[in-house]
Amino acid sequence: MNALGQAIKYVARIGADYVAFENLYEVKRKRFTENPTANRRFAKKQLLLHGILRSLRKGLHVVLVDPRGTISSKKHGEIMKKYGLDKRMASTYLVALRALSKVDINVHKPI
Numbered sequence: 001m002n003a004l005g006q007a008i009k010y011v012a013r014i015g016a017d018y019v020a021f022e023n024l025y026e027v028k029r030k031r032f033t034e035n036p037t038a039n040r041r042f043a044k045k046q047l048l049l050h051g052i053l054r055s056l057r058k059g060l061h062v063v064l065v066d067p068r069g070t071i072s073s074k075k076h077g078e079i080m081k082k083y084g085l086d087k088r089m090a091s092t093y094l095v096a097l098r099a100l101s102k103v104d105i106n107v108h109k110p111i
Helices: 002-013 042-057 074-083 087-102
Strands: 018-022 061-065
Touching: 002 042, 018 042, 018 087, 042 061, 061 087, 074 087
Parallel strands: 018 061
Antiparallel strands: none
16 A cells, blocks of 8 residues: 555656546456455455545546456557557556546646
8 A cells, every 4th residue: 555655646746637547346246256256356446445535635636447348459459569568558558548538638727
């Protein structure tokens, strides 16, 4: 949690207005599977909640993005080849692109 807190402090210090997180509350619900170990995301969800609260305290706008389909899309492979990224970084890049598409940048222009 210290690393997350430091990352959020850095984001606030450099002047960013938004922070994007994967919406883990919508991923792997029990209704889709009977496997009891498939839903072991409690620690990640707790970390997500901590990140959201920390971001709001720093005055950042939080954007939750659905991560489904980031690894299995055609864009994922193209981004890996184009920028030389591994699969996790390419997935993160796609989440950031989705977050940018949700944000209206003209709303929060500095005066």
